Every structure is written in structure tokens, then in C-alpha cells.
Amino acid sequence: MKFTIQRDPLIASIQDVAKAISPRTAIPILTGMKLDVRQHGVTLTGSDSDISIESFIPAEENGIVQVENIEEGSIVIQSKYFTEIVRKLPEQTVEIDVDDSLKVTIRSGKAVFNLNGQDASEYPQLPKVETDDSFSVDTTLLKHLIKQTVFAVSTMETRPILTGIKCQMANNVLNFTATDSYRLASREIPVDHTSLEFTCVVPGKSMNELHKILDDSEENVEISITKNQILFRTKHLSFLSRLLEGNYPETSRLIPDDSKTVIHAKTKQLIQTVDRASLLARTNDNSVVKLVADQDGFIEISGYSQDIGEVSEEVQVSGIDGESLNISFSSAYMLEALKAIDAEDIKIEFTGAMRPFIIRPENDQSVLQLIVPVRTF
Amino acid sequence: MTKHTTHKARVIFHIDMNCFYASVEVAHNEALKGRALAIAGNPEERKGIIVTSSYEARAKGVKTTMPLWEARKLCPELIVLRPNFDRYRQASKQLFKLLTNVTPLVEPVSIDEGYLDVTDVTADPVALAEALQKKVLHTLNLPCSIGIGPNKFLAKMASDMKKPLGITILRKRDLPVTLWPQPVNIMYGVGDKTAEKLQSIGVTTIGELAKADVYALKQVLGINGERLKNRANGIDSRMVDPDAVHDFKSIGSSQTLSHDTTDEKEIIALMTQLSENVSRRLKRKQAAGRTVQVMIRYSDRQTVTRSRKLQAYIESPNDIKHIACDLFFQHWNSEPVRLIGITMQDVSEKTAIAYQLDLFTYKKEEQKAKLQSVVTDLSKKFGPDTFKQVKESNQDNDIRTSFQKDFLDDFKHE
Numbered sequence: 196m197k198f199t200i201q202r203d204p205l206i207a208s209i210q211d212v213a214k215a216i217s218p219r220t221a222i223p224i225l226t227g228m229k230l231d232v233r234q235h236g237v238t239l240t241g242s243d244s245d246i247s248i249e250s251f252i253p254a255e256e257n258g259i260v261q262v263e264n265i266e267e268g269s270i271v272i273q274s275k276y277f278t279e280i281v282r283k284l285p286e287q288t289v290e291i292d293v294d295d296s297l298k299v300t301i302r303s304g305k306a307v308f309n310l311n312g313q314d315a316s317e318y319p320q321l322p323k324v325e326t327d328d329s330f331s332v333d334t335t336l337l338k339h340l341i342k343q344t345v346f347a348v349s350t351m352e353t354r355p356i357l358t359g360i361k362c363q364m365a366n367n368v369l370n371f372t373a374t375d376s377y378r379l380a381s382r383e384i385p386v387d388h389t390s391l392e393f394t395c396v397v398p399g400k401s402m403n404e405l406h407k408i409l410d411d412s413e414e415n416v417e418i419s420i421t422k423n424q425i426l427f428r429t430k431h432l433s434f435l436s437r438l439l440e441g442n443y444p445e446t447s448r449l450i451p452d453d454s455k456t457v458i459h460a461k462t463k464q465l466i467q468t469v470d471r472a473s474l475l476a477r478t479n480d481n482s483v484v485k486l487v488a489d490q491d492g493f494i495e496i497s498g499y500s501q502d503i504g505e506v507s508e509e510v511q512v513s514g515i516d517g518e519s520l521n522i523s524f525s526s527a528y529m530l531e532a533l534k535a536i537d538a539e540d541i542k543i544e545f546t547g548a549m550r551p552f553i554i555r556p557e558n559d560q561s562v563l564q565l566i567v568p569v570r571t572f
Numbered sequence: 573m574t575k576h577t578t579h580k581a582r583v584i585f586h587i588d589m590n591c592f593y594a595s596v597e598v599a600h601n602e603a604l605k606g607r608a609l610a611i612a613g614n615p616e617e618r619k620g621i622i623v624t625s626s627y628e629a630r631a632k633g634v635k636t637t638m639p640l641w642e643a644r645k646l647c648p649e650l651i652v653l654r655p656n657f658d659r660y661r662q663a664s665k666q667l668f669k670l671l672t673n674v675t676p677l678v679e680p681v682s683i684d685e686g687y688l689d690v691t692d693v694t695a696d697p698v699a700l701a702e703a704l705q706k707k708v709l710h711t712l713n714l715p716c717s718i719g720i721g722p723n724k725f726l727a728k729m730a731s732d733m734k735k736p737l738g739i740t741i742l743r744k745r746d747l748p749v750t751l752w753p754q755p756v757n758i759m760y761g762v763g764d765k766t767a768e769k770l771q772s773i774g775v776t777t778i779g780e781l782a783k784a785d786v787y788a789l790k791q792v793l794g795i796n797g798e799r800l801k802n803r804a805n806g807i808d809s810r811m812v813d814p815d816a817v818h819d820f821k822s823i824g825s826s827q828t829l830s831h832d833t834t835d836e837k838e839i840i841a842l843m844t845q846l847s848e849n850v851s852r853r854l855k856r857k858q859a860a861g862r863t864v865q866v867m868i869r870y871s872d873r874q875t876v877t878r879s880r881k882l883q884a885y886i887e888s889p890n891d892i893k894h895i896a897c898d899l900f901f902q903h904w905n906s907e908p909v910r911l912i913g914i915t916m917q918d919v920s921e922k923t924a925i926a927y928q929l930d931l932f933t934y935k936k937e938e939q940k941a942k943l944q945s946v947v948t949d950l951s952k953k954f955g956p957d958t959f960k961q962v963k964e965s966n967q968d969n970d971i972r973t974s975f976q977k978d979f980l981d982d983f984k985h986e
Binding site for chain 2: 374376377378379444446449483523525547548549550551565567568569570571
């Protein structure tokens with residue numbers, strides 16, 4: 196096996212694929228990266244058996260030759276060393292050569308590395324996603340879906356199903372929902388040209404990695420789902436993740452649908468106010484701040500920390516309707532929700548001090564951030 | 573001498589009741605006066621150990637923590653009573669009430685001792701102490717010793733010097749004669765372990781501690797080394813804090829088993845009981861805790877403590893037991909166990925705790941809160957006595973030899 200490749204596309208591919216490779220794995224060969232060299236291009240594969248990523252570097256793209264002098268073959272190279280070596284090579288061209296005893300030679304300029312490779316036939320077969328039921332989503336939109344929900348997944352293994360994002364397609368609407376049971380984030384988008392209906396739970400970790408490697412310049416992501424795998428595919432990239440088993444708890448009926456107090460505010464101003472109040476609320480784990488709204492429309496956010504001091508600030512709001520209110524919540528959750536909402540103007544709907552409240556962009560029902568308040572005794 | 577310091581020299585009393593439990597029993601039953609008397613836990617079991625005894629019994633060699641059978645051998649005429657905590661509590665409350673008549677600056681330390689800052693009381697300290705001692709003896713029928721010093725440490729050391737019914741003054745200038753020749757382990761704050769460590773750097777008397785090198789002390793005892801050296805030199809800046817009794821960071825309960833055991837059922841039964849004790853005391857203080865610590869003492873006296881910090885505050889016996897058992901079985905080496913202790917650490921009053929509600933259970937919590945707000949509203953309307961917190965019965969059905977000072981929380985309000 197032998198080929199000569201441009202260093203930049205190789206680095207880009209290696210970086211994507213390496214995201215799936217873990218130094219700690221039950222199957223030793225998975226600490227390696229697999230290279231499959233064919234006349235039409237080179238495919239890199241990495242996997243930790245939960246996530247598998249394949250990146251394809253075409254021999255020629257847009258009239259530019261990226262891979263040449265190709266002799267077909269496959270090899271597995273230790274990912275850690277391969278990644279670092281390629282990153283530090285001196286020249287733009289890299290020559291990779293594998294002999295019959297699986298010795299890998301990497302040459303660039305005057306630098307020569309000799310590495311021991313592993314037999315590619317020992318690399319586990321990745322599950323084939325055999326389905327015609329796929330649909331297509333705009334890449335930028337998908338990244339938004341992920342970013343606006345994934346931060347709310349649970350990091351505790353006590354309820355494993357909550358460590359994932361629930362992805363649901365019904366009536367041509369794709370919905371992502373995540374909750375750690377203290378806050379909930381949800382976003383939906385319309386999807387055309389499909390009759391698919393499904394519900395699955397994708398690990399939050401997979402979604403985070405997918406978000407990192409999806410390139411905004413790609414137009415669309417093709418998504419296919421089987422019983423226990425989900426595959427995201429762009430032109431040169433396949434991202435395969437295992438699904439979480441188990442039933443995701445029903446959350447829709449836990450979201451209050453009436454409201455007693457509604458506050459309209461500028462997102463940026465509110466973020467800054469909550470951030471300031473949280474400065475003096477850090478001693479407790481959740482950095483609890485208090486929001487008080489009286490009947491005259493005066494709203495104040497305050498933070499208090501035993502032995503340190505207290506802060507209070509009147510909130511500049513665009514409007515307030517309904518009853519007076521006195522509610523405490525985690526400023527950390529509030530800030531994450533406000534930052535994820537991605538809208539200039541928001542409205543917050545409260546139904547009482549002990550009930551979850553909902554933040555949405557003004558005039559947009561597709562995004563929902565819910566926060567469960569803190570009870571002060 | 574620095575007599576002209578900016579702050580006035582303080583006058584601190586340490587009042588220490590003499591053989592408190594035994595004295596209270598005598599006060600209740602004149603017939604016991606002058607007899608060898610001991611208070612002990614359950615006499616049928618091994619934990620039937622002497623909790624305290626009268627001076628008459630002590631004269632015969634009876635000592636605290638001695639097993640009953642041994643005490644009886646030394647003193648066959650010994651009268652043994654089970655502890656009657658209600659009685660002691662009552663007496664203690666009366667005592668502290670009496671003390672607050674002298675000055676509001678009273679800091680209860682335990683059921684039978686406390687500090688008074690009498691700096692601002694315009695009376696000769698010795699005459700004041702004598703009057704106080706007489707008053708306690710006549711109104712409560714209880715003997716006490718009083719130590720007088722310029723700070724807590726010296727007052728405490730002084731009250732220990734003459735018992736019963738002693739009044740002792742300990743000044744800084746007395747130290748070289750009174751305290752310094754004494755072994756370091758009689759010092760308040762120096763236990764067996766600390767004494768051992770001090771010995772390792774050649775410190776055996778209080779005088780040696782007073783002159784010891786701070787660096788060497790810090791090496792073996794950390795910051796506490798410097799503190800102890802200061803004490804040995806008669807320096808102690810702690811104020812008498814009437815609210816100190818409200819400050820609590822941990823609440824625990826421990827018990828010796830009637831026999832060393834490896835029986836898991838027995839262990840779990842004891843853990844259940846201990847968890848209930850801890851939970852009961854948390855409830856009494858309206859508090860909850862976030863770290864559970866378990867202590868295991870093996871039959872060879874080897875003691876291990878292990879703790880776990882939780883995400884949320886807990887207070888119910890079940891929650892405490894659950895974590896404690898988990899910890900216990902994770903760290904137990906299957907050797908016979910003599911004593912188990914459970915302690916809640918990171919304890920805060922509920923008013924200072926924020927409880928993160930859960931999306932899946934908030935409706936249940938809401939019900940609870942509704943009830944609470946009704947109670948609050950009605951209390952506002954009809955006064956604070958509309959509702960009474962149902963307290964656990966005050967009867968001590970199970971004989972416990974340890975004593976909690978929780979009840980001191982509210983001696984002032986009664």
C-alpha cells in the first residue's frame with residue numbers, strides 16, 4: 196500500500212476522525228485509526244464502539260489533486276502518534292508507504308518516521324446502516340438544534356436515558372428535547388419531503404462531537420435511523436452513533452401551558468443582570484438568585500451569600516403582565532438557557548414560585564427553555 | 573507588662589457542675605446524700621458502663637467509663653441508677669436561666685458547663701463567683717466549681733483545679749507555678765493522640781509546650797499546634813458567644829454494640845437506629861445536611877471514618893440510612909465491629925438551604941408548599957401559637973448514655 200497526499204486535507208480528516216477515538220477502550224485495536232486507500236481516494240475511520248466516524252478524502256476534488264501515486268491497501272495506525280506526526284510534518288506533501296510486514300513509513304521533506312501498523316482485517320466491522328428511510332436536514336439548522344438542547348442533558352449516570360437528546364419526528368416536524376430534570380431545552384424544525392416518523396435517544400456526548408465536526412459549509416446532512424444506530428452523513432463524512440436504550444420520560448405534560456405572570460425582556464440585558472446577581476450567589480452550588488416582580492411592574496433580581504454580601508438590581512424589561520411574583524432559581528441554568536435561546540427579545544412565562552417557568556423567543560414557538568425553580572425553605 | 577492595651581482586660585467565669593447527673597439525683601432524693609452513687613447505662617449489657625458517679629463512689633476508685641461489674645467489686649455498697657435525662661435537662665435549663673440573670677453573655681458549652689463574660693458586671697469577681705455558687709447551691713441544690721480567668725482557656729483550667737464547690741482564680745502570671753509543671757495531657761484540647769504527637773517532639777509538660785518551637789509544633793499538629801502553644805502561655809482570644817450553641821456544622825450519633833459483631837442484620841438494625849437519632853436531631857434544629865460520615869470501630873479499637881458528599885441536602889432517616897449503609901458496606905473489612913457512628917456534616921439550617929426542585933416531582937413538592945403557606949398565613953393572622961410543631965416525645969425510652977445539648981438551643985426563650 197502506498198500513496199502521496201496533501202497534508203492539509205489529511206490533517207482536517209484526522210482531526211475529525213480522532214474525535215471518535217478514545218485512548219481507553221475495551222478493544223485495543225480501536226486506539227488506532229484505519230486507513231483504506233483506493234484509487235478514488237482515502238477513507239479514515241475511528242471508533243470507540245459508541246461513536247464511529249469515517250472521513251473520505253477524494254483523490255481529486257474541484258480539479259485539485261489531493262491524493263496520487265496510489266497503490267491500494269488498508270492499515271491501522273496508532274492514532275495518538277499518527278495525529279501528532281502529521282501535524283508536525285515539515286512539507287505540504289506526505290508520502291505514506293506500508294510494506295508486507297505492516298511497517299508504516301511516513302515521509303515529508305527530509306523527515307522519515309517508521310511506525311508499526313496493525314492488520315486492518317482485525318479492525319471491527321462497523322455496523323452497516325441498511326435503510327432507505329433517510330431524510331435531509333440543513334447543516335446549520337441541525338447544528339442549531341444540537342447547540343440549543345445538548346447543554347441540558349444530564350451528566351449523572353443515575354438516569355442514563357436523560358444523558359441523551361430525545362429526537363422525535365412526527366408530522367414533518369423534527370424535535371430535539373433534553374432535560375436533566377432541573378431544566379429542559381427543546382427545539383423543533385420543519386422537515387419536508389419525508390413521511391418518516393420515529394423517536395430515538397442519541398447520547399449527548401455523540402451530539403457534542405457531531406456538532407464539533409459538522410462543517411457549516413456543507414449544505415445538508417443526511418440522517419438515517421435503525422433500531423439501535425443513527426447515521427449522519429455529509430458529502431465526505433459519516434458519523435455513526437449508538438442509540439440509548441429505554442423509554443424517554445414523557446415531558447410534554449410536565450410543561451405548564453398556562454401562565455400567571457409574563458415578562459418581556461431583552462435577552463442581552465437580562466443575561467448581564469443575572470450574571471451580576473450570580474456574582475454574590477456562588478457559595479451555594481446552584482448560585483441561586485431571586486426574582487421579585489410586584490404588581491406595579493417593578494422587577495428586581497437579587498443574589499445573596501452568607502458572610503460575603505448581597506446584590507440587587509432592577510431589571511429593565513420591555514413589559515410585564517399578570518400577578519406579582521417571588522421566585523428563586525439557579526443563575527447557572529438561567530444563563531445557559533438565555534444564551535442558547537438565540538433571539539434578541541424573549542418572553543418568560545411563570546405559573547408560580549414552585550412551578551417550572553418557560554423562556555421563549557418573542558413570536559417564536561419553536562424554541563423552548565424551561566427551568567425548574569429552587570425552593571427556599 | 574501591657575496593662576495599657578486598648579481593650580479592657582476581660583473577666584471570664586467557667587462554671588462547671590460537680591458530678592452533674594449524680595448531684596441532680598441527690599437533689600431529687602435527699603436519702604442518696606452522702607452515699608456512693610453511680611449513673612450507668614443498661615446494667616444488663618456490656619454497655620452498662622459508669623457515666624458518672626458521686627465523690628463518695630469516686631473515693632472508692634469508681635471511675636467514669638468503668639464497667640459496672642468492676643465498679644461493684646470496688647464498691648459493693650454502690651447505688652446504681654439509670655440516667656434520667658429529662659431531669660438533667662430540666663436542671664440544666666434552670667441553671668442557665670439563673671446564669672443569664674448575672675449577665676446576658678452566657679455561652680452554654682454542654683449540659684453542665686458554660687462560660688460567662690462578667691467583665692461589665694460591676695462587682696468584685698470573687699465575691700460575684702461566691703454569690704453565684706451559693707445561689708446555685710441553694711436554689712437548685714447543686715454544687716458547682718467556678719474558674720475565674722482573663723480568658724476562656726484559663727477560666728476552664730481554673731474550674732478544674734478545685735472540686736467540688738471550688739472557686740479558683742488563674743492569672744497569666746500564675747502560669748509558671750500552676751500549669752507549667754503539669755503534664756500536657758491535662759490541658760483542655762489535648763487528647764491522647766495530640767499528647768502522643770507532642771511527646772514525639774519532646775514536649776511532655778505544659779511549660780515545655782509554652783516554650784516549644786512554633787515551626788516544630790506546626791509540623792506535627794498543624795495550625796492547632798500554634799493555638800495550643802498560645803493557650804499554654806495563657807493566650808486565648810475566643811469571645812464568649814451566647815449564640816455559639818446555635819452554630820453547628822455536624823450532627824452525629826454513635827453507639828457501642830452489646831457485643832462485637834459481624835452480623836449484617838445486627839449492623840443494619842443499629843444503622844437504622846442511628847439514622848433515626850441523627851434525623852430526629854436534624855429535625856429539632858430545623859436543619860438538613862449534605863455529607864454523611866460513617867465511623868467504624870473494630871474490636872481491636874482500630875477506627876476508620878469514611879464520608880460522602882451528596883448533591884442535595886437530606887434529612888430523612890431513610891435517606892441517611894441509605895447512604896450510611898452504602899458507605900459502611902463499601903469500607904467494612906468484615907472484621908468484628910464494636911462501635912458504629914453516623915454523622916451528618918455540612919449541616920445548614922433549612923432557611924439557608926435552597927432546594928432545587930425536580931421537573932418530574934415538582935407537583936408533589938407544590939402540594940407540601942401549599943400546606944405550608946396556609947400554615948404561615950394563618951399564623952400571621954392568629955399569632956405564632958396557632959400551630960405547634962409536633963415534637964418527638966421527650967421520653968427517653970431507650971437508655972442512651974450520651975447526651976445531646978440540642979435542648980440548650982432554646983433555654984432562653986422559655
